[in-house]
Amino acid sequence: MSLLMDVGADGVAVITISNPPVNSLATTIIAGLKEKYDEAIRRDDVKAIVLVGEGGKFSGGFDINVMKRVQKTGDKSILPDVSVALLNDTVEAARKPSVAAIQGLALGGGLELAMACNARISTPKAQLGLPELTLGVIPGFGGTQRLPRLVGLSKAIEMMLLSKPITSDEGRKLGLIDEIVPADELLRVSRKWALDIAERRKPWLISLHLTDKLGSLSEARDTLKIARQQAARIAPNMPQHQVCLDAIEEGIVSGGYAGVVKEAKIFKESVVSDTAKGLIHAFFAQRTTSKITGVTDIGLRPRPIKKVAVIGGGLMGSGIATALILSNTCVILKEANSNYLQQGIDRISANLKGLVAKGTISNDKFDKTMSLVKGALDYSEFSTVDMVIEAVIENVSLKQSLFNTFEKECPPHCILATNTSTIDLNLVGARTNSHDRIVGAHFFSPAHVMPLLEIVRSEKTSPQVILDLMTIGTAIKKVPVVVGNCTGFAVNRNFFPYTQSAHLLVHLGVDLFRVDRVISSFGMPMGPFQLQDLAGYDLAVAVSKEFASAFVGRTFTSPLVSIMMEKGRSGKKNGKGYYLYEKGSKPKADPNVLPIIEESRRQVNILPGGKPIMVSDREILEMIFFPVVNEACRVLSEGIVVRASDLDISSVLGMGFPKYRGGIVFWADSVGPTHIYSSLKKWAKAYGAFYEPCLFLEERAKKGIPLSDLVASSGGAMARL
Numbered sequence: 087m088s089l090l091m092d093v094g095a096d097g098v099a100v101i102t103i104s105n106p107p108v109n110s111l112a113t114t115i116i117a118g119l120k121e122k123y124d125e126a127i128r129r130d131d132v133k134a135i136v137l138v139g140e141g142g143k144f145s146g147g148f149d150i151n152v153m154k155r156v157q158k159t160g161d162k163s164i165l166p167d168v169s170v171a172l173l174n175d176t177v178e179a180a181r182k183p184s185v186a187a188i189q190g191l192a193l194g195g196g197l198e199l200a201m202a203c204n205a206r207i208s209t210p211k212a213q214l215g216l217p218e219l220t221l222g223v224i225p226g227f228g229g230t231q232r233l234p235r236l237v238g239l240s241k242a243i244e245m246m247l248l249s250k251p252i253t254s255d256e257g258r259k260l261g262l263i264d265e266i267v268p269a270d271e272l273l274r275v276s277r278k279w280a281l282d283i284a285e286r287r288k289p290w291l292i293s294l295h296l297t298d299k300l301g302s303l304s305e306a307r308d309t310l311k312i313a314r315q316q317a318a319r320i321a322p323n324m325p326q327h328q329v330c331l332d333a334i335e336e337g338i339v340s341g342g343y344a345g346v347v348k349e350a351k352i353f354k355e356s357v358v359s360d361t362a363k364g365l366i367h368a369f370f371a372q373r374t375t376s377k378i379t380g381v382t383d384i385g386l387r388p389r390p391i392k393k394v395a396v397i398g399g400g401l402m403g404s405g406i407a408t409a410l411i412l413s414n415t416c417v418i419l420k421e422a423n424s425n426y427l428q429q430g431i432d433r434i435s436a437n438l439k440g441l442v443a444k445g446t447i448s449n450d451k452f453d454k455t456m457s458l459v460k461g462a463l464d465y466s467e468f469s470t471v472d473m474v475i476e477a478v479i480e481n482v483s484l485k486q487s488l489f490n491t492f493e494k495e496c497p498p499h500c501i502l503a504t505n506t507s508t509i510d511l512n513l514v515g516a517r518t519n520s521h522d523r524i525v526g527a528h529f530f531s532p533a534h535v536m537p538l539l540e541i542v543r544s545e546k547t548s549p550q551v552i553l554d555l556m557t558i559g560t561a562i563k564k565v566p567v568v569v570g571n572c573t574g575f576a577v578n579r580n581f582f583p584y585t586q587s588a589h590l591l592v593h594l595g596v597d598l599f600r601v602d603r604v605i606s607s608f609g610m611p612m613g614p615f616q617l618q619d620l621a622g623y624d625l626a627v628a629v630s631k632e633f634a635s636a637f638v639g640r641t642f643t644s645p646l647v648s649i650m651m652e653k654g655r656s657g658k659k660n661g662k663g664y665y666l667y668e669k670g671s672k673p674k675a676d677p678n679v680l681p682i683i684e685e686s687r688r689q690v691n692i693l694p695g696g697k698p699i700m701v702s703d704r705e706i707l708e709m710i711f712f713p714v715v716n717e718a719c720r721v722l723s724e725g726i727v728v729r730a731s732d733l734d735i736s737s738v739l740g741m742g743f744p745k746y747r748g749g750i751v752f753w754a755d756s757v758g759p760t761h762i763y764s765s766l767k768k769w770a771k772a773y774g775a776f777y778e779p780c781l782f783l784e785e786r787a788k789k790g791i792p793l794s795d796l797v798a799s800s801g802g803a804m805a806r807l
C-alpha cells in the first residue's frame with residue numbers, strides 16, 4: 087500500500103494510489119492523500135495535480151474493512167473525515183487544480199474523489215458508479231451532492247438507488263467525464279488538462295458549485311417524491327435508500343456544502359445500521375467462498391476447460407448448457423434420442439431469446455452463442471471433452487451406468503460431474519474407478535440465471551478437480567460454494583425445515599396466507615406456499631419423502647399437497663394452487679383452498695385441544711426460521727461447509743434469504759442462540775420433536791458462543807472436510 091507523488095518538469099504533480107487489488111481508499115491512503123496535497127499546494131514547482139490509480143484501476147472506493155471494524159468495535163471515530171477535510175477543504179478549495187485520470191473503475195469513494203477534482207479524463211469502458219447502497223450505507227465522500235450536479239438529478243438518483251455503474255463512454259455523454267482517451271494517452275492528456283485549467287485555458291469547475299443540471303426546486307421535489315415512492319416499493323426493509331434521498335434533498339434545498347455535512351452525518355450513522363452489518367458481511371462472505379484450505383492454497387493451477395459435455399437437455403441440462411455457452415465454453419449436448427435432443431436445443435435457444443428480449447445480449451451474440459452448442463446422440467466426440475456434467479433424472483442405476491460409460495469414453499483428465507441434488511457421489515460413481523474426478527456440480531433452476539453453484543466433494547474428490555470446477559464456475563458467473571456430501575447438500579438440506587415448518591404451523595391452525603405474508607415482509611422473495619405453487623407439487627412430494635427417510639424423527643409430513651393434487655390443483659402449472667394465477671395479474675389468494683386445509687388438518691389432527699394456536703407475526707417468523715437455523719447448526723457441526731459464512735451466502739443466493747440480513751447463520755447470531763434454543767425447546771415440548779434443538783445449538787446457547795464461531799466447536803465441525 088503506497089501513495090507516491092512525482093513532480094514533473096511541466097509542474098504537474100502526479101499522485102499515484104497503490105493499494106492492490108482495487109486501490110481501495112484505506113485510512114492510510116486517505117491520510118497520505120491529505121499530506122501529498124498539502125505538500126503539492128506548498129511547493130512552488132507544482133502548478134497542478136493529477137490523481138491516478140496503479141495497475142489499471144482508479145479506485146474501488148473506501149476500504150470496506152474499515153467499516154467492518156467500526157461495526158465490530160462500535161468506534162465511529164476511526165472513520166476519517168474525508169468529505170469536508172480532504173475533498174471540500176483541501177482538493178476542491180486548493181489554489182491548484184486537480185484532474186482525475188481514470189482507468190478500469192472508479193467506484194464509491196473512488197468516484198467521489200474523482201468528482202471533487204476539476205476534470206475527469208478516462209479510458210474507454212471504465213466502470214463509474216456509487217454502489218454504496220448495496221453495502222447498506224450511503225455515499226459518504228460527497229457523492230450525493232456532486233453526482234446530481236454533474237449528471238443531473240434523475241440520472242444521479244438512478245445510479246445511486248439502483249447502485250448501477252455506467253461506463254465512461256456514457257459518463258462522457260452525461261458530463262461526468264470530460265474526455266475519453268486510450269490508456270497509453272491517459273497521463274499525457276490528464277497532465278495537459280491540469281495545466282490548461284491552471285493557466286485558465288480551460289474552465290476551473292468546482293463540481294459542488296454547479297447548479298445548472300439540478301432544475302428548479304419544484305422539479306427537484308417532484309423527482310425526489312417519485313424516487314421515494316419507488317424506493318419504498320423496491321427496498322421496503324432497507325432504510326439507506328430513503329436516507330440517501332434525505333442527503334440529496336438537503337443539498338438541493340440548503341446548498342451543496344450543507345448537503346455534504348448532512349451526508350457525512352448520515353453516512354456515519356448508516357455504517358453501524360443492521361442493514362449495513364448484514365450487507366457488508368455478505369460482501370466479504372461471497373468473496374471468501376473462493377478460499378478453500380487444501381485446494382486453493384497448495385499451489386495448484388486451474389486447468390483450462392474448453393469443451394464440456396452436458397448429458398440431458400431437460401430444464402436443468404439446457405440451463406447449464408446455456409450458462410456455459412454464454413461464457414464462450416463449447417458444449418456438446420447429449421440426449422437419448424433426436425426428439426429429446428431437439429427439445430433440449432430449443433430450450434437453450436429459448437433461454438437465449440429471453441436474454442435478447444430483455445436486452446441482455448444482442449442478436450449477434452445470440453447467433454455466436456448458439457453456434458457453440460452441438461447436439462449428440464452418441465459418445466463419439468467425448469474423447470475431446472474436459473468435463474462432463476450429467477443432468478438426467480434422479481435414478482441411481484441410470485447414473486451409475488452413465489458414469490461407467492463416461493469413464494470409458496472420456497479422456498483420463500476429464501472431470502466427471504453430476505448435477506444430482508440428492509444422490510450420494512460414492513453411489514453415483516460405484517461402477518467406476520474414477521472417484522477422484524467425480525464431483526457434484528449442483529446448479530439451481532433456472533441454471534443460466536441463478537447465481538449459486540454448489541460444488542459437492544466426496545472424501546475422494548481430488549483438490550485439482552475441485553479447483554477446476556471452482557474456476558469454470560466463476561468463469562460462467564456463478565458463485566461456487568464447496569460443500570460436503572450429504573442428502574440435500576448445504577442449501578436444500580438446510581432449507582427443508584422451512585417448508586415443513588410452514589406446513590406444521592398451518593396444521594396447528596395458523597392461516598396459510600398469513601404465513602406467506604409474514605415471510606415475504608421479512609424479505610423472502612415470496613412465502614413458502616407461493617414458492618411451492620411455483621416449484622410444482624410433484625417436486626414437493628418427492629423431496630418431502632426424500633427428507634423424511636434421510637432425517638428420521640425430525641421431519642413433518644403434511645398431506646396437504648397430495649389433497650391439493652387430488653382436487654385438481656397443481657400450483658402455478660395449471661393456474662390453481664394456494665393462489666390463482668391469471669396472465670397479467672398478480673397471484674390471488676384463493677379462499678376455496680380453506681376447506682382443503684381444513685380437510686388436511688382433520689387428517690393430521692394436531693390442533694392442541696382441538697383449537698388453533700394463537701401466535702404473533704414474530705412467533706410465526708421464528709417458528710419457520712428457527713428450525714432452519716437448527717438444521718444449519720447440524721450442517722455446521724457435520725462439516726458440510728467449511729465455514730458458517732458459506733452457509734450464509736448459500737442461503738442468500740440459493741434460497742433468496744434477504745441479503746441485508748447477512749444470511750441464515752449471521753441472522754441467527756444477531757437474534758441470539760440462547761433465544762433460539764429456548765424457543766425451540768419450548769415448542770418441542772408443546773408440539774413435538776420437529777423442533778428439538780440439536781446438540782451444537784444447545785452447546786452454543788449454554789456457553790454463549792456465536793453459531794458462526796466454528797473454531798470454538800467441541801469437535802465434529804469440519805471433521806468431514
Ligand SMILES: C[C@H](O)CC(=O)SCCNC(=O)CCNC(=O)[C@H](O)C(C)(C)COP(=O)(O)OP(=O)(O)OC[C@H]1O[C@@H](n2cnc3c(N)ncnc32)[C@H](O)[C@@H]1OP(=O)(O)O
Nearest residue numbers: 108110146147148149150151193194195217225226227373
Ligand atoms: C464513503 C464511501 O462513499 C463509501 C464507499 O466507498 S464504500 C465502497 C464502495 N465500493 C464498492 O462497493 C465496490 C466494492 N467492490 C466491488 O464491487 C468489486 O470488488 C470490484 C468491482 C471493485 C472488483 O471486482 P472483482 O474484480 O470481481 O474482484 P473482487 O473479488 O470483488 O475483489 C477483489 C478483492 O478486493 C477486495 N475489495 C474490493 N473492493 C474493496 C473495497 N472497496 N474495500 C476493501 N476491499 C475491497 C475484495 O474484498 C477482494 O478481496 P480478496 O481478494 O481478499 O477476497
